[in-house]
Structures are given as C-alpha cells and as structure tokens.
Amino acid sequence: MNRFDYVRPDTVSDAIKALATPSSRILAGGTNLVDLMKYDVEKPACLVDINRLPLKEISETTEGGLRVGALVSNSDLAWNKTVQARYPLLASAILAGASAQLRNAATTGGNLLQRTRCYYFYDPSTACNKREPGSGCSAIGGVNRIHAILGASDQCIAVYPSDMCVALAAIGASVDVEGPNGKRSVPFHDFHRLPGSEPQRDNTMSTGELITSIVLPPVDFGINHTYLKIRDRLSYAFALVSVAVGLTVKADKIEDARVALGGVAHKPWRDEPAEEMLKGEKADTSLFSRFADTVLAPAKGQGANDFKIDLARRAIVRALHQAAAGTPQDQSNKSVQ
Numbered sequence: 001m002n003r004f005d006y007v008r009p010d011t012v013s014d015a016i017k018a019l020a021t022p023s024s025r026i027l028a029g030g031t032n033l034v035d036l037m038k039y040d041v042e043k044p045a046c047l048v049d050i051n052r053l054p055l056k057e058i059s060e061t062t063e064g065g066l067r068v069g070a071l072v073s074n075s076d077l078a079w080n081k082t083v084q085a086r087y088p089l090l091a092s093a094i095l096a097g098a099s100a101q102l103r104n105a106a107t108t109g110g111n112l113l114q115r116t117r118c119y120y121f122y123d124p125s126t127a128c129n130k131r132e133p134g135s136g137c138s139a140i141g142g143v144n145r146i147h148a149i150l151g152a153s154d155q156c157i158a159v160y161p162s163d164m165c166v167a168l169a170a171i172g173a174s175v176d177v178e179g180p181n182g183k184r185s186v187p188f189h190d191f192h193r194l195p196g197s198e199p200q201r202d203n204t205m206s207t208g209e210l211i212t213s214i215v216l217p218p219v220d221f222g223i224n225h226t227y228l229k230i231r232d233r234l235s236y237a238f239a240l241v242s243v244a245v246g247l248t249v250k251a252d253k254i255e256d257a258r259v260a261l262g263g264v265a266h267k268p269w270r271d272e273p274a275e276e277m278l279k280g281e282k283a284d285t286s287l288f289s290r291f292a293d294t295v296l297a298p299a300k301g302q303g304a305n306d307f308k309i310d311l312a313r314r315a316i317v318r319a320l321h322q323a324a325a326g327t328p329q330d331q332s333n334k335s336v337q
C-alpha cells in the first residue's frame with residue numbers, strides 16, 4: 001500500500017492550490033485512476049478529489065452551443081435531452097463505451113484524460129517509455145494487436161482509447177482548462193498529442209491545470225451522422241477501430257464533412273484537408289473509398305495489427321454510407337441505462 005494524502009476542495013481555486021503538491025493527482029470518477037494506483041502505475045503523493053466542485057452543469061452558450069461541466073457523468077451527458085436532440089453523434093459515441101455502471105461513475109473530464117490500454121503500460125515489470133521515460137517500448141516487436149497504425153513514433157505505438165473524444169473531435173469541441181496561470185480554451189485537435197519523443201505526455205495540459213468544461217459549438221449534422229465502433233466483443237470492449245462521421249447534406253450533396261477515427265492513433269485522428277474532397281459531392285462508394293485511401297495513406301502496421309489498416313478502410317466507407325443515408329449505427333447497449 002502506498003500512502004497518500006487526500007483532500008476534497010470546494011472551489012476550483014482551492015483545487016488548483018492543492019495541485020501544487022508535487023505528484024498530486026485529480027480524482028474524479030476514479031474508474032481509471034484507481035485501477036492505475038492498484039497496479040502501482042500511479043503513486044500519487046496527494047489525491048485531490050474534485051467531486052465537490054461546481055462543475056456538474058450542462059448549459060447553453062451564447063454561440064448556440066453547449067458547455068458541459070467536467071464533472072457531468074458520461075451517462076448524464078449521453079442521456080441529456082438536448083444532447084440527444086442536437087448532438088446525437090456524441091450521445092451515440094458515449095453509449096458505445098464501457099458499461100452502464102462505468103458510464104454512471106465516469107466523468108467528462110476524466111474521459112478526456114483516461115490513459116492508454118497498452119498492456120505493457122499497466123505492467124510495471126515491463127519496459128514502457130510512457131510509464132518510465134527512457135526504459136524502452138515493449139510493444140514494438142511485442143504484442144501489438146491493438147496498437148497504432150497512424151502517428152506512432154519509435155518511442156511509443158500506443159493508442160488513445162476514448163470513444164467520446166472521437167465524436168468530440170468530429171464536432172470540433174474545445175476544452176476549458178484552468179491553472180496557476182489562469183484560464184485558457186484549447187481547440188480539441190490541439191488537446192491530445194502524438195507520442196513523438198515524449199510519450200509520457202498524453203496531452204498539452206501543464207502541471208497544476210484542471211479541465212473545467214468542454215464547449216460544443218453548434219453543428220448542423222441533422223440525421224446525417226454515425227459512430228461506428230468495431231471491437232472484439234459487442235459491449236464492454238475498447239475500439240479496434242472506430243469512426244465518427246458528421247455530414248451536412250443539402251439537395252443530395254455533401255456540404256460539410258467531418259470524419260474522426262478512434263483506436264488507430266495516440267489521439268483522435270482527423271485529416272481535415274482530406275475532408276475537403278467530400279464537399280460538394282454526392283454520396284458514392286468510389287468517392288468514399290478514395291477518401292479512406294487518402295486518410296490511410298500514411299498508415300503503417302506493426303505486425304500483429306496490420307489487419308487494422310484494411311479494417312479502418314472498410315469502416316470509413318461503411319460509416320460514410322451510414323451517415324449519408326441517415327441510418328446511424330445503433331449502439332447495442334443503448335437500452336441499458
């Protein structure tokens with residue numbers, strides 16, 4: 001048992017002060033952090049329980065979008081009536097993840113900062129640059145069936161596991177963070193990072209900062225969206241590959257297109273220049289195939305995960321057809337609240 005202090009601040013500013021303790025960690029739903037502590041991967045000197053902070057609201061923004069407090073649970077967000085009506089892509093992605101019990105405990109902020117599911121990261125007896133910088137990467141040349149095909153480095157080939165964040169990337173959300181140097185808003189594509197030479201850094205947050213809310217801009221996807229998640233089991237499994245698509249279709253033509261991939265890289269993967277080739281066009285298999293080929297042109301397998309490249313190609317085409325036809329993927333566990 002590692003000893004640690006435990007504090008439960010009532011205000012954001014008190015939480016930020018508590019985070020100044022070296023090696024302190026924020027505790028939200030605890031569904032990832034507590035597991036990591038049990039595995040001896042995380043050994044915080046101080047746990048800052050933020051559950052008393054006033055960050056549990058979903059409210060309208062003046063721009064016509066929504067602000068989601070960092071402590072809104074994944075279930076409350078997915079089943080919120082406004083989210084279901086205006087951001088069904090987000091609701092669908094959340095409901096494709098974990099289990100009902102986990103979604104009840106897990107928070108919006110915690111979901112953004114959940115760690116990779118690389119087996120070696122969870123096993124302190126193995127080399128892992130993300131857990132212990134400079135120790136090596138056991139997944140390269142090791143068991144790497146679930147690992148990255150895009151954006152990996154020679155230091156780390158892990159993937160980022162969240163479903164919710166794939167939808168947030170497609171929606172173009174932003175993340176509000178607050179820390180000792182004040183508040184800032186981070187566009188979603190700048191929030192998570194690729195491993196490069198610093199795989200220990202999952203995102204661009206600085207020490208002492210906490211997420212206060214996620215801001216959803218207004219989007220015009222109507223019925224033309226889908227979250228397609230391909231996994232080994234139909235529920236309670238992380239994505240091998242997932243695709244979030246949001247389209248604006250007018251007079252049979254695609255006016256706007258957003259396509260984000262999950263399970264393939266160290267962050268939700270979007271190729272915005274490639275999305276341009278879909279705009280002004282009619283839904284068509286050869287167009288969707290060319291788009292998938294363009295997005296996956298830099299893809300590189302690690303051996304056991306080579307299958308993911310073709311899987312991603314087919315998933316992109318299928319998801320684009322689902323979205324264009326207005327027949328989004330039904331999440332099998334949607335009836336379980």
Ligand SMILES: Cc1cc2nc3c(=O)[nH]c(=O)nc-3n(C[C@H](O)[C@H](O)[C@H](O)COP(=O)(O)OP(=O)(O)OC[C@H]3O[C@@H](n4cnc5c(N)ncnc54)[C@H](O)[C@@H]3O)c2cc1C
Nearest residue numbers: 028029030031032033097098107109110111113162163211
């Ligand atoms: C068995 C299992 C299956 C799962 N399946 C899926 C799945 O299919 N898809 C999926 O997307 N997820 C899945 N998850 C992951 C789950 O969604 C995450 O564990 C959860 O979202 C984390 O939220 P939390 O509030 O519990 O975070 P915590 O465990 O409390 O925290 C996670 C991390 O975020 C930090 N943190 C939390 N809140 C903040 C904040 N406001 N500001 C700054 N830092 C913060 C913590 O310090 C910690 O480092 C699964 C989890 C388990 C255990």
Ligand code: SF4
Nearest residue numbers: 118128129137156157
């Ligand atoms: S892929 Fe990343 S997380 Fe996994 S062992 Fe290598 S360095 Fe660690």
